[in-house]
Amino acid sequence: MEYSNVPILVRETTIMKLLYIVNVDWFFISHRLPIALTLIKNGYEVHIACGITDRKNELESLGIIVHPLSITRSGTSFFKEVKVIKEINTVVNEISPDVVHLVTIKGAIYGGLVTRNKNIKKRIVSISGLGFVFIDEGIKARLIRFIVTKLYRLALNTQNTKIIFQNETDKNTFIENKIINYKQCVLIKGSGIDLNVYKYIPEPQGEKVVMFLARLLKDKGLIEFCEAAVILRKSGFTGRFVLVGDIDLDNPNSISQVELNNYIDSGVVEHWGFLRNIPDVISKANIMVLPSYREGLPKSLIEAAACGRAVITTDVPGCRDAIIPNVTGVLVPAKSSEELQNAILSLCNDDKMRIKMGKEGRKLSELSFDIKDVINTHMNLYKGNI
Numbered sequence: 001m002e003y004s005n006v007p008i009l010v011r012e013t014t015i016m017k018l019l020y021i022v023n024v025d026w027f028f029i030s031h032r033l034p035i036a037l038t039l040i041k042n043g044y045e046v047h048i049a050c051g052i053t054d055r056k057n058e059l060e061s062l063g064i065i066v067h068p069l070s071i072t073r074s075g076t077s078f079f080k081e082v083k084v085i086k087e088i089n090t091v092v093n094e095i096s097p098d099v100v101h102l103v104t105i106k107g108a109i110y111g112g113l114v115t116r117n118k119n120i121k122k123r124i125v126s127i128s129g130l131g132f133v134f135i136d137e138g139i140k141a142r143l144i145r146f147i148v149t150k151l152y153r154l155a156l157n158t159q160n161t162k163i164i165f166q167n168e169t170d171k172n173t174f175i176e177n178k179i180i181n182y183k184q185c186v187l188i189k190g191s192g193i194d195l196n197v198y199k200y201i202p203e204p205q206g207e208k209v210v211m212f213l214a215r216l217l218k219d220k221g222l223i224e225f226c227e228a229a230v231i232l233r234k235s236g237f238t239g240r241f242v243l244v245g246d247i248d249l250d251n252p253n254s255i256s257q258v259e260l261n262n263y264i265d266s267g268v269v270e271h272w273g274f275l276r277n278i279p280d281v282i283s284k285a286n287i288m289v290l291p292s293y294r295e296g297l298p299k300s301l302i303e304a305a306a307c308g309r310a311v312i313t314t315d316v317p318g319c320r321d322a323i324i325p326n327v328t329g330v331l332v333p334a335k336s337s338e339e340l341q342n343a344i345l346s347l348c349n350d351d352k353m354r355i356k357m358g359k360e361g362r363k364l365s366e367l368s369f370d371i372k373d374v375i376n377t378h379m380n381l382y383k384g385n386i
Contacts, residue, residue, distance in 0.1 A: 208239035220253075309361065312344060
């Protein structure tokens, strides 16, 4: 970026600074990177405070200033969490950002508490889904949910704060619990996809490939997917069931390596692991399946739609918002392997319907999920135009 005709003093006082606060670097790269790169092209100074895996150099090479945090997604130690809040406070004081964008539960709550009374022009918060805390009905989850609701209310309910929701149900949950007011809400359906990268791809020939593309978490319906595969295998079905993604040991709902190996060793499923070239991966599938218990708006489903794949997913918040039922895909009840296997068998046996759904999915992605529209909305939020 050239500023050859601009005095250094003027440059420093006119550059807008934006700070993202996120739990981990890879999630930011997966869901927010195109927005950050557009900001840099438009003269913003972009910072990110987050937990670090192996992606720090990648972010810095793109011009993003990285501030490592000791934050973990599953940590609950009081003293460690207080330490993270202090780290965030230090970063905010050092940068003095004009805008902060808070992402994920801890990013929203900790970042919201730290920045609530700071001199910040605009605070944007992304609720990408309510997570296992709002899904699980165990005693521990209900207690955490009570605490999280109180903290959300304290952290987010200010006039300079806009909250991005990916589906109406999550938005209504926040309003009904008096966490925020309706004037703060903005609905953006998903993180968007680059339609020039995710192109329509004809289905592969041969055995049908039924794909699960997500982290290997039980609350994403992984067990139901594998059990549906078991049922269909026993009935003589000859298609392939493929898992694309890895175990997530930082998430309490992750499948264990032993459980995964049992399914793989029995020949029920194939495990392709974590793969980066998602358009190429989806090109190898005939159907995309995500039988999740609840989502914000699952990226794998809109990626599959853009590539022309019919989708089977559950009739729950987030998932049902990603498809047009019986047009781009099929809805089944959550936690039902039997209903899931019926839907898989039906679509595998009906080539005409499946291919038609894939083409309609491409139309839906062009209409509703284009990354250009998502970026434009974010830019207007950062500028205070929304």
